[in-house]
Amino acid sequence: MIAHEIGSIHPRAIPKIVEAMDQCHATSLENHLQKYILEPLQSLDHPQPFIIIIDAMDEWRDHPTFIKALAHLNSQSRIVKFIITDRLNPCASHLPGIERVFVYTYALGPISKEVIKAYFHKHLETVPWVDGRRATPVDVEKLTELSGGLPVWASTVIAVLSHRFGESPPHEILEEIVGSKRHVGSDDGLGELYGNALSRLFHSPEEQRQLRRYLGASIALQEPLPPSDFEMLSGIRSYLTYRVRFALSALQTRSPPPGSDDMIYPASALFHLSFIDVSSKLSSFRRCHRLAIYAATNVTP
Numbered sequence: 001m002i003a004h005e006i007g008s009i010h011p012r013a014i015p016k017i018v019e020a021m022d023q024c025h026a027t028s029l030e031n032h033l034q035k036y037i038l039e040p041l042q043s044l045d046h047p048q049p050f051i052i053i054i055d056a057m058d059e060w061r062d063h064p065t066f067i068k069a070l071a072h073l074n075s076q077s078r079i080v081k082f083i084i085t086d087r088l089n090p091c092a093s094h095l096p097g098i099e100r101v102f103v104y105t106y107a108l109g110p111i112s113k114e115v116i117k118a119y120f121h122k123h124l125e126t127v128p129w130v131d132g133r134r135a136t137p138v139d140v141e142k143l144t145e146l147s148g149g150l151p152v153w154a155s156t157v158i159a160v161l162s163h164r165f166g167e168s169p170p171h172e173i174l175e176e177i178v179g180s181k182r183h184v185g186s187d188d189g190l191g192e193l194y195g196n197a198l199s200r201l202f203h204s205p206e207e208q209r210q211l212r213r214y215l216g217a218s219i220a221l222q223e224p225l226p227p228s229d230f231e232m233l234s235g236i237r238s239y240l241t242y243r244v245r246f247a248l249s250a251l252q253t254r255s256p257p258p259g260s261d262d263m264i265y266p267a268s269a270l271f272h273l274s275f276i277d278v279s280s281k282l283s284s285f286r287r288c289h290r291l292a293i294y295a296a297t298n299v300t301p
Contacts, residue, residue, distance in 0.1 A: 003036040013040035068097035110149020133171035163250035221266035230264040
């Protein structure tokens with residue numbers, strides 16, 4: 001993926017990337033870094049190092065292996081450097097081999113109020129308001145305060161307001177959100193927002209039970225599955241899975257690859273990690289989680 005981006009931005013690096021495709025079959029990750037990233041960038045003979053930015057590294061299942069392999073590029077900082085965002089301090093988290101990687105850590109602060117406020121001003125215009133009721137300047141100020149400078153909270157608010165939640169019009173949902181006394185800096189500010197959305201999406205006890213079963217199975221998934229295999233894994237009928245997926249699409253932060261809408265994707269491929277953290281605390285989750293892990297190991301292609 002990184003090599004694809006390099007080739008798209010710097011076509012002169014493509015010959016080296018093509019060479020890597022011929023030379024790297026069944027070789028080490030360190031060799032892949034050398035052939036797919038370092039040598040194509042070296043061929044450009046740029047006077048300054050290239051910067052590769054990787055966001056939300058901790059949401060990638062294999063990130064410890066990748067971080068460890070970066071030690072291979074320690075001596076090549078004049079060619080390439082990496083900026084990696086992560087919820088955890090890589091040094092304090094004791095990743096295997098981290099002591100051999102040259103790492104400088106910086107704590108990222110919250111987004112400024114001005115940026116969050118500008119985001120709300122722009123995206124509240126896209127909400128399908130009804131009855132002439134719209135967000136007021138006071139609402140924007142309150143939303144900005146509640147966000148705690150966290151972009152995912154702001155984007156989730158817009159998603160919640162833009163989705164059709166039963167009979168509740170957007171202005172009523174907004175009133176409930178701005179009436180909250182929990183900002184994101186509190187222990188459960190983001191969790192309350194997710195909980196509010198889920199309670200509107202899944203009203204009845206039976207709908208909530210199906211939600212828990214679906215989340216338990218999808219969080220345990222490691223790879224996409226066709227609906228028939230997912231039904232065997234989770235015990236949820238395909239038509240019920242479709243209903244749950246359709247409702248949860250309001251809270252997705254990522255889309256599946258084009259042309260793969262029929263596949264059931266792991267929750268980590270579709271949702272922000274904070275949503276998965278909140279979902280894992282739902283009652284009955286652990287039982288479903290254990291069942292899904294067991295079943296996932298027994299699904300055959």
